Amino acid sequence: MADRKLNNAARRKEFEAEALPHMDALYRTALRLAKNQSDAEDLVQEAFAKAYRFWDKFELGSNCRAWLFKIMTNIFINEYRSKARSPLQANIDDIDDNYLYGQLASGGQTENPEQTLFSKLFDDDVKKAIENLPDDFRLVAVLSFLEGFSYQEIAEIADLQLGTVKSRLHRGRKLLQRQLFDYAVKNGYIKEKAK
């Protein structure tokens, strides 16, 4: 699509009306991606600066929120994503599907065993579990769980195949459940199923 060739004042006005209101959402996601406040702020600032430079290419009326997330995601992938392989990554495939159910259902004494688990876990435990996910999994998990983007939107934002989005989300969930359960066991909130 051709550039819209806006003058500075018009560009600025449009950008402040259309793009800036998404700052809260971008920051919320940036915090989960970059893991600390300072990097999250940098990430959001860079995303807005880049978006502003390319604003003439933005098609007015299309999905601005997804467009901004795509820009931020690209910056995250290129500049922030750690190159190191997460130690968690190695053993994802050892985790069964419905892992948490398998662990919790065997206790059998309460109707909703997960409620016991949830009531003991703190916000920080969950955030830590999210942050421990390998970057590729964390990205799709945050875009889905936190921002509610559809599989198709995530595929476009992160430049992934639809199937890759689904499999990363699935594996990310397994890792999250495993971590939350292990955390609860370690802290004595619940007892591990007898082997």
Place this chain on the structure above:
Amino acid sequence: MNCQDALELLYDIIDKEASEIDAKEVQEHLVSCRDCFKIYQLETNVQEFIAERIRGDGPSPQLDSLKDKIILRLDNIDNEVSPGQPPRSFGLIAKMLVAAACLVILIGAASIATDYYREYVYYTPLASAHHAVHDRTWDQPTFELSPSYLGLDFSNLGLEQGFVLINSSKEQICGVEMGHFVFRNSELTVSVFAALSGEYSIPEDCIDTQLSLDGKTFFNHQSNDCWLLFHEVGNAVIIAASTKADFDLSPFAPVEKVVLTDLSLP
């Protein structure tokens, strides 16, 4: 629908991605199957719990100051020198580089049309140039490649500034063969990559400023404490990189080697 089918659709249902027909069939199965119902119930609860907990921060007190910082960035962009204006002297390049540094312009991947592959191919050489001057020590000089490369002479670049060639090698970067020449003087390392024009071109969104001098066009880009200068000469694309903001990289533009025609007498 059997249990296996129902469980395969579990996350599609939870994420509201399943088709209406699938959703209806799962619903019917769950009415009659207590085991699957329990799994669905637990997974739905876990999902809601996680989503609620990661959302939980509430409005952050940092947001106001963040907004101010963004507004400042937009002001800076509005006030930037527009690209393409010819400079009066090369001294201006240094000033523009400093200005670019102040604006903290970054490599990124914003171009909406670019796909991941393109990004990978185009940005990795820039990252390599950055790595070459930023992280590597070059304790072991190697000369594997003739300094006459792609019809250009790389042997004496930066000579007037006291630079000597300390490395010449061929590197495969994302499938593109590039000549890599590293120069050093008493205080600075400069890395110069050269590729065949058809194999690599300068990513449009990495061009912060464009300058014309002596019939050559230079492009500047600044990223992560690394300053890059691109230009095309003959059949080659040249990327020069240094870590010093006000350093003029233009002496690292190689010139076309004079081709000696056959002078032997008949």
